[in-house]
Amino acid sequence: MELLWSRTTRGIWMLLSESLGWPPHVRCFAHTLNLASQAGLSVPRVSCLLGRVRRIAAFFHRSSTATVALAAKQILMELPAHKLIIDVTTRWNSNLDMIKRYLEQQVAVTATLLSNNVRRNVHDIDTLDGSDIRDAEDMDEGKEGASGHPPAAEQPLDQTDRAGAELKQPPSKKTALEDLLGGTFDEPVAQHFSQIDAEINKCRAETSISLNSCLLKWWKKNARLYPLLSSIAKAYLSTPATSVPSERVFSSAGDIVNVQRSQLLPENVDMLIFLKKNM
Incomplete structure (x- = not known):
């Protein structure tokens, strides 16, 4: 349903853009990042590891007996009283949270699954062996390292490497962002001012600047050199290129207006959504 809605929305936008001359559609940056992350996690070895951890976490979420037994083991082993986390497809960092929480509670989870009152209710669930634990630890360390240190492919190139890369890489297609903003920087402005x-x-x-540098910090640092352009950069570059906040409002509205509360007045729905997102 989500894929059908996405395709339908994109098709309607393309039709309106062609007929009414609207600007091209720029895809949500957060969605693009999530799709790239999910594609990277679809490697068979990683996908199998995440699936096994997901089944263990789901078992503890639906079994009250296992939950009580896990809490007792946590107290006995002096571990934090944390529940296991299940990852969400639309949140790319939830995979890391699920792995980190399992590694934190690994001893308590293993002891709980081996207890007599829980073992008889366990089906198709195995604890992770030594190689799986090493893979999980490598995945945890790799993601934490990626958040603080960019990979070597993203490091800035010197002039010689950049010239060689330009010769090897084929010409790229024009993106929607270039179609939307390219004319702003390429076409001459009607009224020219000397300072501009x-x-x-x-x-x-x-x-x-390098790929791992912050563009907004650069404009803030060079605001005295570019007083006019820095004000424009502050106004437009700080806008998040994502539709996640608005979609979260739609999700909250779907949770509020359900079958049992279908008689809510529109003004009451607006107030409930407002309270939900601001309290």
Whole structure:
């Protein structure tokens, strides 16, 4: 249903763009990041590991006996009284949270699954062996390292490497972002002002920053050199390129207006959604 809705929405937007001359659709950055992360986690070895941990976490969520036994083991082993986490497909970082929580509670989970009152209710669930634990630890360390240190492929290239990369790489297709904003920087402005022209020319002569640098911090640092362009960058570059907040509002509305509460007045629905998102 989600895929059908996405395709339908994209088709309607493309039709309106062609007929009414609207700007091209720019895809949600958060969704693109999640799709890339899910594609990377679909490697058979990683997918099998996540599936086994997911089945264990789901068993403890639906079994009250296992939950009580796990709490007792946590007290006995002096572990934090934390529940296991189940990952969510739409949240790419939930896989890391699930793995980290399992590694934290690994001893208590294993002891609980081996207890007599829980073992008879366990079906198709195995604890992780030594190689699985090493894979989970490597996955945990790899994701934490990726959050703080970019991979070598994202490090800035010097002039010689950049020239060689440009010769090897085929010409890329024009993206929707270039179609939407390319004319702003390529086409001449009707009314030219000397200060604006000077800032634009000076900015174009600047050396490109590295991929792991923050663009907003760069504009803040160089605000005195580009007083006009920095104000524009502050206004437009700080806007998150994601539709996640609005979709979360739709999800909250779906939780509030259900079959048992279908007679709610529109103004009451608005107030309930407002309270839900702001309290």
